[in-house]
Amino acid sequence: NEKRIREMEKLSVVGELAAGIAHEIRNPLTSLIGFTKIIKEKITDSSINEYLVIMEDELDRINQIVNEFMFIAKPNETMEIKEANINALVRNVIKFMEPQTNLKSILVNLYFSDKITAFCDPNQIKQVLINIIQNAIEATSESLSIDISLKKLDENQFKIEIRDRGCGISEERLKRLFEPFYTTKEKGTGLGLMVCKRIIEIHNGTIEVKSNPGFGTIFEIVLPIKQKTSKHMIKHQS
Ligand code: ADP
């Protein structure tokens, strides 16, 4: 137990450090990605091209991790609060993820109880939904469905619920879900849910998980309809 606490502390220190270093990695990485693309286009030798395709894939993966770290370091610096149609935003995300749901014949059911317009950073809320739905797809067997519901709780807040019928999460794993690097997947980063939590927190909302191993998982997000005035809002009202 003491060993686990130490491990967790180490992880969060590593997470913070990496977030800082990510910024420094970004520029050289961008030129590596660009030049790899150029070389790939110029080289016709297919035995070399094979390696370049792998290099491009791996560089994309590093890029994804670096972007997630950068966001963890300074989420509210990139925040842009706008008035957004949440129903349309959810539909948009489902449309965007259709190639993946189609691949597993997963049906996404939408239950919209209310029409909701709220102040948020639409791109960040999209990112949250993409990360959670992505996990739901990965946890779900072929031909099962995912339910997404949207409703107003009162004049001040609304709730988005994402329910899957996938493998579920044991109580022990549930506790570690939002930790950086916590993953049970071979190619996972373990950063998706941590990013979700940070985004929801800077929107003054809450995110909760309920799960029944073997039956499925529910993610509940509660968000305010209006955001307290902040420097970010003032910037975008002008
Ligand atoms: P990653 O997807 O890269 O592993 P995440 O932070 O998105 O990282 O998720 C962390 C872990 O939480 C996953 O590896 C998985 O074990 C678990 N998890 C998240 N969502 C679900 C879900 N809907 N069903 C089952 N397990 C889940």
Ligand code: MG
């Ligand atoms: Mg994930």
